[in-house]
Amino acid sequence: MAKSAHKNQLAPGISRLSRSKVFSKRAAYKVAKESKPVATEAPAQGEHKSYVKNDLVVALTAKRNVMSQALEVRKAKATHKAQRAPKLRQSITPGTVLIMLAGRFRGQRVVFLKQLASGLLLITGPFKLNGIPLRRVNQAYVIATSTKVDLSSYKVGAKFNDEYFKHEQVAKLTGTEEEFFGKEAQKKAHPAHKIADQKTADKDVVAAVAKVPYLASYLASSFTLSKGQAPHTLQF
């Protein structure tokens, strides 16, 4: 297959090779540069001295190098985007009872505690009432009900952040025979400090729930759509 002959110009005025490439191709670095003396014209006797600055005239009348546009490198625009957590829906405030729509606890009612830095919501069952531990959930997978638990005097511990809920890195398999046959496949016990954290976090929430009649059994019950019920008609 014959090589296609390269055109000198990609388009009228735009050469295929950049100025530096042309310079090196022509080996112009070998040619000694001749310095031209800059000639300043002194006004002849009797002629008017021009009051217009010479450089300005040069600048205004200079022809734009058509090729320079193609040779200019575009600088990337500096972005001013900031990573921010998604806005919390107005209906979700600390103490709101939420309905989980997906995941392991779908249909269950939980209490909202606070929004974490990542934007996920920190919720708790409370564990004593419905078996749901401190957990993170995305607000898109949750319906906020109008029922609120009074958590005004309660402050969520600062230790409950995204780092606390991150999954532990699973240990890499070393390829031993025992591992292959699954002898090590025992359920890891839930870390004791997390059980203790759950108790301290839930203490005030459970107390606030106990003040409202039927709220504890409400949180223990789950939500479901019955026959003929359309979600768009429901008032949450």
Add this chain to the structure above:
Amino acid sequence: MAVLYSKGRFLGFKRGQRAQHENTALIQLENVNSKEETTYYEGKRVAYLFRAPTAKKGSNIRCMWGRITRPHGNSGVVRAKFRHNLPPSAMGSTVRVMMYPSNI
């Protein structure tokens, strides 16, 4: 087990009289009869479930996911776009309209 979806029927694809566009499916939602009522469902995810002879990941039930994009007409029918177009054999079958992503 909690039922957290409402049902819909896959009526067919978006079409003119003589040409159909399979990338958009038409879904008739249960108990939804006007365009105003469909605003709740916009953006909601839709699942078409079907059975296959071979089991994948321990189940014979498979799922095709989509989202409700906009209303279709004035009587509560909606348009939905699926990750992969629905098979024509699904016409007339039930589709699950989930309650998420929620905006309530």
